[in-house]
Amino acid sequence: MQDDQAKRPKSDPSDWSQGTGQRLYRYAKTRIPGGTQLLSKRPEMALPELWPAYYQKAAGAEIWDLDGNRFVDFTHNGVGSCLLGYADPDVNAAVKAVIDAGSMATLNAPEEVELADLLCELHPWAEMVRYARTGGEAMAIAIRLARAATKRDKIAFCGYHGWNDWYLAANLGESSALDGHLLPGLSPRGLPRGLQGTALAFRYNDLASLERILTEQRDQIAAIVMEPLRSDPPEPGFLDGVRILADQHKAILVMDEITAGFRLTTGGAHLILDVTPDLAVFAKGMSNGYPMAAVIGKGKYMEVAQETFVSSTYWTERIGPAAALATIKKHRELDLAKMLAERGQRVREIWLRAAAKSKIKIKISGMPPLPAFVFDYPDAVALKTFFTQHLLDRGYLATTSVYVTYAHTPALLERYESAVFEVFSEAACALQEGSDGLTKRLRGPIAHTGFSRLV
Numbered sequence: 278m279q280d281d282q283a284k285r286p287k288s289d290p291s292d293w294s295q296g297t298g299q300r301l302y303r304y305a306k307t308r309i310p311g312g313t314q315l316l317s318k319r320p321e322m323a324l325p326e327l328w329p330a331y332y333q334k335a336a337g338a339e340i341w342d343l344d345g346n347r348f349v350d351f352t353h354n355g356v357g358s359c360l361l362g363y364a365d366p367d368v369n370a371a372v373k374a375v376i377d378a379g380s381m382a383t384l385n386a387p388e389e390v391e392l393a394d395l396l397c398e399l400h401p402w403a404e405m406v407r408y409a410r411t412g413g414e415a416m417a418i419a420i421r422l423a424r425a426a427t428k429r430d431k432i433a434f435c436g437y438h439g440w441n442d443w444y445l446a447a448n449l450g451e452s453s454a455l456d457g458h459l460l461p462g463l464s465p466r467g468l469p470r471g472l473q474g475t476a477l478a479f480r481y482n483d484l485a486s487l488e489r490i491l492t493e494q495r496d497q498i499a500a501i502v503m504e505p506l507r508s509d510p511p512e513p514g515f516l517d518g519v520r521i522l523a524d525q526h527k528a529i530l531v532m533d534e535i536t537a538g539f540r541l542t543t544g545g546a547h548l549i550l551d552v553t554p555d556l557a558v559f560a561k562g563m564s565n566g567y568p569m570a571a572v573i574g575k576g577k578y579m580e581v582a583q584e585t586f587v588s589s590t591y592w593t594e595r596i597g598p599a600a601a602l603a604t605i606k607k608h609r610e611l612d613l614a615k616m617l618a619e620r621g622q623r624v625r626e627i628w629l630r631a632a633a634k635s636k637i638k639i640k641i642s643g644m645p646p647l648p649a650f651v652f653d654y655p656d657a658v659a660l661k662t663f664f665t666q667h668l669l670d671r672g673y674l675a676t677t678s679v680y681v682t683y684a685h686t687p688a689l690l691e692r693y694e695s696a697v698f699e700v701f702s703e704a705a706c707a708l709q710e711g712s713d714g715l716t717k718r719l720r721g722p723i724a725h726t727g728f729s730r731l732v
């Protein structure tokens with residue numbers, strides 16, 4: 278890729294509200310309620326009225342919008358699903374082979390069995406595997422298994438786990454219970470009121486908040502559901518404490534590895550954090566952008582899937598398992614997790630050095646391959662919008678967190694570094710003029726921060 282092409286999209290940035298992507302998105306909102314199928318893909322979450330919105334082509338770390346502008350993606354790279362980069366040639370070759378051989382048939386795909394063996398080899402505590410195709414539905418399977426195995430109804434959880442009723446039930450009656458668990462403002466409208474009180478939130482690294490739930494709800498908690506880690510590392514003793522509490526209260530420990538999995542090691546992050554769950558759930562990280570999800574677990578809990586109806590046609594198609602096998606094998610061969618940690622560390626350093634040079638205050642968080650920062654100012658969201666707008670002008674899709682991939686080569690990181698330095702220095706000038714300095718440099722509204730109705 279040539280430098281100038283990465284830095285100078287073809288269209289005039291001042292016209293982006295009239296770009297083909299924004300025009301299509303304005304129309305889409307009249308046909309598709311909410312505009313897209315995923316909250317975090319709404320252009321309003323990044324850069325209202327200016328974000329390119331749609332793509333025609335993606336490869337490696339690059340994306341071409343509908344007007345042929347080329348951007349380097351320093352955001353979440355397919356919502357965290359493409360650890361090897363977009364359109365990885367090895368994964369695509371495996372997928373094309375099963376498409377040509379017939380990706381759906383009356384008989385079963387043998388890749389399912391090979392993948393089950395591979396997942397159990399990587400996680401020696403697990404004996405059996407079931408599949409789905411999305412994270413949210415795989416979580417719903419894990420919850421069903423836990424409820425069926427324990428004959429209990431209630432779930433103690435922390436963090437974000439998808440759109441399903443079992444999870445949104447936390448907001449019935451108390452609409453802010455889910456705030457602080459990644460996405461604020463999630464509405465439980467449409468859920469049966471009878472689910473109220475069935476999903477109870479505790480805080481990561483706050484063992485007492487979990488213990489309180491387990492004590493108050495004596496013998497009613499079917500499962501403790503959590504990510505092994507997200508923005509903060511576990512404090513010493515926290516994960517051990519969760520495991521002990523799960524055993525004491527005979528609750529099933531479910532680790533949601535949908536985002537953390539395959540980022541810190543080849544397999545679940547729980548492997549290197551030294552905690553053994555009863556069930557673990559994988560999705561986005563396991564198949565490089567092709568729909569695939571798995572619930573793995575101890576045989577005695579997985580066997581319950583024979584006693585409760587868990588079954589779906591497209592959980593049997595062949596592309597998902599073929600993509601997962603190719604992704605996991607390449608991941609292991611490359612020692613990808615180590616590479617991702619180094620690249621994530623480099624991104625953190627870029628932000629910290631740019632901030633120090635421009636005397637802008639930021640706070641960094643996130644596990645090494647998913648670094649994030651916030652501007653430490655009352656106008657943080659306006660500053661984040663400014664950052665995104667000015668990096669877009671330079672040919673980058675960017676926000677204040679990055680899911681690094683194999684495709685984020687040292688050369689791309691170097692170019693990103695210069696762009697970030699320029700934008701931080703422009704932000705410093707804007708800040709010197711007070712909040713007016715910032716808003717007068719924004720060409721559209723500030724970014725949304727959570728779930729809200731679109732107009």
Ligand SMILES: Cc1ncc(COP(=O)(O)O)c(C=O)c1O
Nearest residue numbers: 411412413437438439533535536
């Ligand atoms: C930790 C976690 N759990 C569950 C989900 C839901 O997965 P999906 O969007 O595939 O339904 C996500 C997605 O962002 C996630 O990060």
